[in-house]
Amino acid sequence: MIAGHVSTLGFSPADFETAATWKKVVGLIHTFVALGGSQLRINVVDAEALRQAHEDPEAYEGLMVRVAGYSADFTRMGRALQDEIIARTEGGTA
Secondary structure, eight states: OSSEEEEEEOGGGGGSSSSSHHHHHHHHHHHHHHHHHEEEEEEOOOOOHHHHHHHOGGGTTTTTEEOSSEEGGGGGGGGHHHHHHHHHHHHHHO
């Protein structure tokens, strides 16, 4: 994880609903850093927010998502790729 490797974690807003879930996320981040991680990108988005961005891209401009080895602005993607990202998010692998 040294020398600029970027890791991306995807979370749902539900992962931040309670103090216990917050504590787990914070523990994960502390562990990442303790193991030598230097760059961590955290996405907190659910499928419903992505659907809204699908329908009203201007309101969600700059919404970054992880695609396949790179990050991209969700609102600038083609509809087919947006649909794939939404399906992946619903499956819990965002």
